Amino acid sequence: MSIQDLKSAIPDYAKDLRLNLSSVLSNDGSPALNDAQRWGVALAAAFATGQRQLLAAIEADGAEQLDNSYRQAARSAAAIMGMNNVYYRFLHLSSNEDYAQMPARLRMTVIGNPGIEKADFELFSIAVSAINGCGMCIDAHEKVLRQAGVSTSAIQDAVRIAAVINAVATVLVQTS
Numbered sequence: 001m002s003i004q005d006l007k008s009a010i011p012d013y014a015k016d017l018r019l020n021l022s023s024v025l026s027n028d029g030s031p032a033l034n035d036a037q038r039w040g041v042a043l044a045a046a047f048a049t050g051q052r053q054l055l056a057a058i059e060a061d062g063a064e065q066l067d068n069s070y071r072q073a074a075r076s077a078a079a080i081m082g083m084n085n086v087y088y089r090f091l092h093l094s095s096n097e098d099y100a101q102m103p104a105r106l107r108m109t110v111i112g113n114p115g116i117e118k119a120d121f122e123l124f125s126i127a128v129s130a131i132n133g134c135g136m137c138i139d140a141h142e143k144v145l146r147q148a149g150v151s152t153s154a155i156q157d158a159v160r161i162a163a164v165i166n167a168v169a170t171v172l173v174q175t176s
Contacts, residue, residue: 006021006057024042069116
């Protein structure tokens with residue numbers, strides 16, 4: 001399945017998503033990101049949604065833009081953020097401050113050694129954290145990205161891609 005096939009499955013009530021999907025995955029629509037960043041964010045976001053058709057389409061259309069290390073890192077970002085976003089959102093939302101003083105005791109070495117440029121992995125991670133709604137993780141990844149010299153435009157592009165991917169996944173789940 002390609003993104004073009006996927007777009008034809010999006011009903012008219014969500015036609016803005018068809019247009020946005022094409023836009024955010026283009027150089028003109030996400031100009032602050034390079035191709036590997038753009039498609040890596042899309043792949044991490046698609047993996048985070050769990051929507052198989054969307055994931056297959058992003059993998060197929062992004063294959064030329066992503067080498068194996070970037071595909072692996074995108075999946076790793078979605079996987080590790082799936083865990084971290086739940087844990088750190090709990091810390092953030094819990095009124096009991098004792099939990100924040102306790103060690104997490106969760107293995108997350110991939111964050112320190114993602115196999116690709118650290119800033120690119122952080123873009124993938126912030127996109128997934130936005131989908132999963134973890135403000136604490138969003139703040140942490142945004143800080144690392146800004147310290148690495150990543151522009152606010154690039155961060156916004158990554159989150160816009162995640163927003164569109166998440167919305168498309170929601171519509172596809174409802175229509176299948």
